[in-house]
Amino acid sequence: DTEVTQTPKHLVMGMTNKKSLKCEQHMGHRAMYWYKQKAKKPPELMFVYSYEKLSINESVPSRFSPECPNSSLLNLHLHALQPEDSALYLCASSQDRRAQETQYFGPGTRLLVL
């Protein structure tokens, strides 16, 4: 099974809402990633978890809060977002964070902030 799943597929939220994005993989991968992608732009790395510990935070605003409850799950908690946060949010996993490791991506959650 080389699948990374993400839920929900689409999300519309107001600026005062709290919502969560979920990501799951059952490949035994120990590194998991959150990316943000705006239209016609490349994915931008937000967070990296390695062995369930946050190892990289690319200066992401605190209104985005990641969580890794176990080695298979990755959440992204959203609170007080701005309209400019509307984007495709991609989750990925890899065997670990070493070089030479392929990342497997989920289909993404398309987020619209009103």
Add this chain to the structure above:
Amino acid sequence: SQQGEEDPQALSIQEGENATMNCSYKTSINNLQWYRQNSGRGLVHLILIRSNEREKHSGRLRVTLDTSKKSSSLLITASRAADTASYFCATDGAGGSYIPTFGRGTSLIVHP
């Protein structure tokens, strides 16, 4: 910050033709990977080339890497309409950072 810069940004060809995309990067790397993304979907890994490799093939794909010029190319031979997608190169950070960084991408349209 972006590491890779793809060229061209957009490419439009007829089915059966070859498509070549280039990627340039700025810092040293351990490896370079190419990904494909269909409109609004997740990325699919195509091929990984290590810094000590010069060329790699996978089916209709051929990737080259020139570390002296800090550049890579992806060639898709005998293109098909189903190859229509955006293609991104991604580099890791040498020196232990392993921060994956994507280039701006090439949008390929293959006309049937």
